[in-house]
Amino acid sequence: MAQPYIRINQFEANYSDVGVKSATGHVNFTFIDGNGVNKGTFGANLKNKDRPSGVSNEESDNRRKIDAKSPHHFSYAKLSSNDFTNALKYAQKAHHESSIGNMKYALACGNCVDFGMQVFNQTTLGRSQLPNYLQPNTAVSIYANLSNALCSGDNYQIKEARKVVLTPNRWRPEQLPNWAQPCIDAVVPTTISGGKWLDTKSTDAWDVAKHFTMEQGTCELEVQEFVVKNLTVASPIVINLDGCGIKTTSIFDQSVQFDLLGIGHNVTSAWIMPTSGFLVYNKQGIDNVTSVNDLFGGSERMEGFFKLVDLDKDKKGYIDKNDKIYASLRIWVNHQMDGISHAGEIYTLQELRC
Missing domain, CATH: 3.90.1720 (endopeptidase fold (from Nostoc punctiforme))
Known part of the structure; x- marks a missing residue:
């Protein structure tokens, strides 16, 4: 048996x-x-x-x-x-x-x-x-x-x-x-x-x-x-704009739907307050953000900074207006905190004096 x-x-x-x-x-x-x-x-x-x-x-x-x-x-x-x-x-x-x-x-x-x-x-x-x-x-x-x-x-x-x-x-x-x-x-x-x-x-x-x-x-x-x-780690670069530090919501209290993992559909995530913004790579010349692929980030910690380093062509350790990539960088301030990029939410670095 x-x-x-x-x-x-x-x-x-x-x-x-x-x-x-x-x-x-x-x-x-x-x-x-x-x-x-x-x-x-x-x-x-x-x-x-x-x-x-x-x-x-x-x-x-x-x-x-x-x-x-x-x-x-x-x-x-x-x-x-x-x-x-x-x-x-x-x-x-x-x-x-x-x-x-x-x-x-x-x-x-x-x-x-x-x-x-x-x-x-x-x-x-x-x-x-x-x-x-x-x-x-x-x-x-x-x-x-x-x-x-x-x-x-x-x-x-x-x-x-x-x-x-x-x-x-x-x-x-x-x-x-x-x-x-x-x-x-x-x-x-x-x-x-x-x-x-x-x-x-x-x-x-x-x-x-x-x-x-x-x-x-x-x-x-x-x-x-x-x-x-x-939770799966995602690491988009966020820039604080009011000098008071980056503030976020709790995933348990206030979350949004956004393709933060670059997998083709939205996932539930905590979110940043509109006193900070996501660094955006505007490769196509279209001011629109649909997934983490438009940001500087990925599934590993510090991955967003590693991507930014790859764009520092003269290897001086920082990016400024003398770099070609500077004109393609944007900051997305999601004022409505809904995971959707609305008109008027995406700024050039010059507009925000970055």
């Missing part, structure tokens, strides 16, 4: 024309016993015409996604017979409770990742190990790490432990436990399709994770520290 295992089925966030579209990605769990028999594939999802809200058997749904060539990844957690039995019983119980309306899907602390963490919690692996079986730097793996700090208790939305329930037009509190107040804002406007965030069609993993946590109103310090520690 072989060792039983759980296959972790991870479907990536996908907005391409190939495969099933998904803004967040999805994960579910296939149980294979010691005889190689498939005992079912269980996952948590929103209600549709084929399933109730909560946990359902998603075997046929997986086949449909794979046949459509949706990007996916499999990993395997080998278990003892006892751990396998406990995890399977939990998944089957969750399926039953969902079918009679006692378990419901919730975007924060009650989604497909949270269900998987509770499946793992029935084994000696424990819930904290699930991120190790997920593809790194994807929305579901990042959320799994955040969930360890954000979501407490050995439960998945069961009756009295229910935290929040997603309804067609709003977040509605149901017996919110003390730990969740005020860290989950139960009145954040959203819709069953994901609200205005999905309109940006960003599948950037951090945008997805931040939507699940920060934009839903969490004030959990552990979550904020995790996000700050793991």
